[in-house]
Amino acid sequence: MRNKFFGVLALLMISSAAHADLDVVVTGIDTAATPIAIVPFAGLGAKEVDMAQVIDADLGRTGQFRTLSRGSMPEQPSDPAGLHQASWRSANTDYVVMGQARRDPATGNVSVRFYLVDTLRGAQLLAYDMPAASPAQLRYVSHQIADLVYEKLTGIKGAFTTKIAYVTANGLGNARRFELVVADADGYAPRAMAVSREPLMSPSWSPDRKQLAYVGYERGRTAIYIHTLASGQVRKLVSEKGINGSPAWSPDGKSMAAVLSFETNPDIYVFNVATGSRRRLTDHYGIDTEPSWSPDGQTLLFTSDRGGQPQIYQLPVEGGTDAKRVTFVGKQNLRASYSPDGKSLVVVNYDDGRYRIALLDLASGSMKIISDGPLDESPSFAPNGMVVIYATQGRQGAELATSSIDGRTRQRMRQPGDVREPAWSPQIR
Amino acid sequence: MLKNSLVALVTVLAMAGCASKGAHNAQDTNPSAAGSSSSAGAGYGSDGQPVQIGDQNAAAQGEGLFDTSSKANIIYFALDSSDLDSAGLAIVDKFAKYLTSNAMTKVRIEGNTDERGTREYNVSLGERRANAVLAALRTKGVSANQLNVVSYGEERPAAQGHDEASWSQNRRAVIVRQ
Numbered sequence: 088m089r090n091k092f093f094g095v096l097a098l099l100m101i102s103s104a105a106h107a108d109l110d111v112v113v114t115g116i117d118t119a120a121t122p123i124a125i126v127p128f129a130g131l132g133a134k135e136v137d138m139a140q141v142i143d144a145d146l147g148r149t150g151q152f153r154t155l156s157r158g159s160m161p162e163q164p165s166d167p168a169g170l171h172q173a174s175w176r177s178a179n180t181d182y183v184v185m186g187q188a189r190r191d192p193a194t195g196n197v198s199v200r201f202y203l204v205d206t207l208r209g210a211q212l213l214a215y216d217m218p219a220a221s222p223a224q225l226r227y228v229s230h231q232i233a234d235l236v237y238e239k240l241t242g243i244k245g246a247f248t249t250k251i252a253y254v255t256a257n258g259l260g261n262a263r264r265f266e267l268v269v270a271d272a273d274g275y276a277p278r279a280m281a282v283s284r285e286p287l288m289s290p291s292w293s294p295d296r297k298q299l300a301y302v303g304y305e306r307g308r309t310a311i312y313i314h315t316l317a318s319g320q321v322r323k324l325v326s327e328k329g330i331n332g333s334p335a336w337s338p339d340g341k342s343m344a345a346v347l348s349f350e351t352n353p354d355i356y357v358f359n360v361a362t363g364s365r366r367r368l369t370d371h372y373g374i375d376t377e378p379s380w381s382p383d384g385q386t387l388l389f390t391s392d393r394g395g396q397p398q399i400y401q402l403p404v405e406g407g408t409d410a411k412r413v414t415f416v417g418k419q420n421l422r423a424s425y426s427p428d429g430k431s432l433v434v435v436n437y438d439d440g441r442y443r444i445a446l447l448d449l450a451s452g453s454m455k456i457i458s459d460g461p462l463d464e465s466p467s468f469a470p471n472g473m474v475v476i477y478a479t480q481g482r483q484g485a486e487l488a489t490s491s492i493d494g495r496t497r498q499r500m501r502q503p504g505d506v507r508e509p510a511w512s513p514q515i516r
Numbered sequence: 517m518l519k520n521s522l523v524a525l526v527t528v529l530a531m532a533g534c535a536s537k538g539a540h541n542a543q544d545t546n547p548s549a550a551g552s553s554s555s556a557g558a559g560y561g562s563d564g565q566p567v568q569i570g571d572q573n574a575a576a577q578g579e580g581l582f583d584t585s586s587k588a589n590i591i592y593f594a595l596d597s598s599d600l601d602s603a604g605l606a607i608v609d610k611f612a613k614y615l616t617s618n619a620m621t622k623v624r625i626e627g628n629t630d631e632r633g634t635r636e637y638n639v640s641l642g643e644r645r646a647n648a649v650l651a652a653l654r655t656k657g658v659s660a661n662q663l664n665v666v667s668y669g670e671e672r673p674a675a676q677g678h679d680e681a682s683w684s685q686n687r688r689a690v691i692v693r694q
Contacts, residue, residue: 259676266566279566286671287569289636303569307624307666307694314567321567330643330667333636346636353640374640390637397637421634435634442632462678464634480678508635 109274109500123182124155129165130188141229150496175206250512252290257504274500300334344378379424399423416454427472457494470514478507593687598644612656622694627667630683642667
């Protein structure tokens with residue numbers, strides 16, 4: 088599986104000199120997954136993006152598809168007229184994606200047409216002309232095609248055109264450098280949005296994904312910044328004495344939950360993003376931190392050690408003193424967030440000396456571990472709820488990993504130095 | 517509140533401007549493109565330099581009492597604990613004597629944790645440790661306005677390993693001259 092990605096990687100190194108792309112390894116594809124073949128698109132030069140490769144990797148990463156290697160393809164049609172149903176049936180392939188690219192010699196732009204065919208029924212499920220795009224945009228167009236195919240075959244909106252934000256740390260002592268990076272959801276095209284010699288932490292996307300909130304340090308003082316990505320403008324939302332941490336944007340984008348400690352000790356506050364005004368939500372002598380909103384914006388989850396060990400509690404967003412404990416399985420549970428449908432939580436679960444990522448089903452109360460640990464943290468749902476991204480300790484430092492929500496298909500994304508605190512961007516609706 | 521926010525914003529932007537000669541206000545060079553292209557990164561600050569956050573010259577400082585290399589200013593903690601042991605109290609004593617007789621000197625107490633647990637929770641734990649040192653110094657008569665606290669959580673490990681030998685080096689509070 089690993090070798091498959093090297094061709095693409097080498098190609099991208101040329102176009103993206105500033106930052107190394109994340110090297111991607113996928114393991115544990117489910118044998119019950121839907122068999123599909125992504126035929127190389129006709130009309131693409133050797134130096135251009137291998138669009139079929141990008142779509143193949145997107146679909147394979149979900150664990151819901153088993154993609155056919157090129158060597159095993161009986162033929163490489165570029166439209167349904169050239170496809171022989173029987174050949175694909177003997178290759179045990181239920182679906183075939185194929186397409187062709189045409190370059191406009193005047194503008195240099197590329198138009199892509201693609202098809203999705205059901206080889207069992209001989210039916211054409213999708214046929215699209217994608218909007219003309221520059222060669223540099225062909226990865227994005229490939230992700231759009233993967234979204235369309237994924238939604239057609241699963242009924243679930245794809246999340247392949249989304250972004251991830253994460254933090255990298257390199258060097259030691261005074262040479263240490265932290266970067267806040269935004270990359271495509273598959274780890275390609277990383278771009279440093281902010282750099283600092285002091286820690287950068289806790290990126291949180293605005294729901295329109297135009298802004299990131301994060302924590303920075305400045306001469307021994309912390310602050311929560313709001314960074315508008317397109318303009319590079321940075322606004323300091325708050326910088327009280329003590330902790331200014333854990334920013335979490337509300338689903339409607341108007342409020343931000345965060346942690347301040349200047350009044351007594353770490354407690355949850357809710358800010359009006361536009362005015363900067365705030366109100367205190369919790370007031371407890373224990374640590375209250377890591378707030379996270381329910382999808383309807385009515386409830387906040389947070390981590391608290393008010394019961395001795397850190398566990399997850401919830402409160403209505405109006406506040407109150409009757410915080411309800413929601414996790415009971417495991418010695419500790421930390422940093423919860425809701426699934427997009429609000430039916431489950433992803434948490435960091437500590438038991439048997441290992442910090443692992445776990446899903447808590449809210450209706451049944453059952454906890455399912457989906458990572459191996461021992462130092463996993465910072466879980467974040469893909470916007471369609473089918474995959475969780477988190478940080479884990481690799482052999483050469485911290486790296487990112489994804490797991491399908493059934494825990495079967497894992498992906499590692501690494502680059503030199505530490506890579507951590509992934510935050511999956513919302514989908515543009 | 518509003519006024520404060522604006523002042524703070526200007527400070528950050530001015531700092532970012534000094535930090536590098538490259539323009540920090542990233543321009544979206546391709547606003548009309550169909551979709552935000554991966555490699556062009558339209559809508560994500562296509563051509564801009566990253567913004568500089570924090571101090572460019574976060575230099576180490578101090579000597580003798582503040583000498584980090586001799587660990588004279590480092591107080592270590594047991595797992596899940598913010599209690600000072602006898603070695604920690606001895607360091608507090610030395611600093612208390614120095615600070616009460618040097619009332620102009622201000623220090624920052626930096627709380628740190630090992631890497632286990634989540635990052636923001638560890639920021640809170642680190643602050644608890646730094647506050648324990650602050651409380652001990654206050655008990656010995658050090659003025660509150662000489663003392664500041666910051667927690668780095670697990671973000672600034674002294675040792676890089678993933679075992680108790682490293683973790684015990686990282687569960688610490690460091691007193692630095694401000």
